[in-house]
Amino acid sequence: MTDMPLGAPGQRSVLRSLWQTQRVWLASATILAALAVFDPLQAAESAVFAVGALLNTAPFLILSIAIAAWAGATGADNLIAKAFSGTPLLMIGLGALAGGISPFCSCGVIPLIAALLAMGVPLSAVMAFWLASPIMDPSMFVLTAGVLDLEFAVAKTLAAIGLGLFGGTVVHLMMKGGAFADPLREGVGNGGCGGAKMRAPRPVVWRFWADADRRAKFGKTALSTTLFLAKWLMLAFVLESLMLAWIPAETITEMLGGDGLVPIATATLVGVPAYLNGYAALPLVGGLIEQGMAPGAGLAFLVAGGVTSIPAAMAVWALAKREVFAVYIGLSLSGAFASGLLFQLWTSMT
Structure with missing residues (x-):
């Protein structure tokens, strides 16, 4: 049997399949390889940063993965979905409140979001939780109060809940017009068409480990979710390390000074590419406020x-x-601008 010629259709098909299934891992590897050639020190720093960030978020990731796998294996996902089948506005409010006070980071909440959407929970309630969750959690509240002040910590908490309410309501209105019937990408959870429809009821078996099929489902869900998270978070943390290395804090400081609407709008837009992380950004903002x-x-x-x-x-x-x-x-972006504007009006009146 002869070797397949380079560039033959079969080989191209294999390469295409490899890229489609492993493109996220390949993207991370390509970035690190390019850094290793042109900037070996930054390559090492980015790799250490990404691994360290994954380890720091591991406790939340493990907990959320376990919850998602447990819900599917026991059949409790239908109970959760039913809990979100009440009045849409009430569900949006609960989602925003839960997101604003939950201890899950933006990474740890991923499997929960996927599970909720796959269970049939409306995107409006999930979006409320999704928008509020990255902004505030109990430890962030304490740190914000210490680095800035209590008023700022309360304002940030209210902004998180308010953004969740705002976003959930907007999505609810859009859904009433026929939008977002299939919110999930194909291959995530139930896939696209399964992401917004209530599943058929099935019995809940709390002692799922006694059933071989349910044990297998728990393991399969946990493994697939872990691999899914690992590839995306590795790429995210590698990119974040480059942002931290290549965007000086002094540049951000120069762009965000002054009063009025323009600095609020500028801060909203600059926050997209220049944000460090929830904890590192606090002293930066504290220094900027001290500078005016x-x-x-x-x-x-x-x-x-x-x-x-x-x-x-x-x-x-x-x-x-x-x-x-x-x-x-x-x-x-619109919610962040509105939050900044309202907080500025409040501080100007007090």
């Missing part, structure tokens, strides 16, 4: 950057169809 930046601009930067940070945005891109991603970004 309006508090409203600082809040807009934190809100916009939190929701559109590379890990959070790539999570949406990986799970949802492009139109959902576009709406997510639009809601993030």
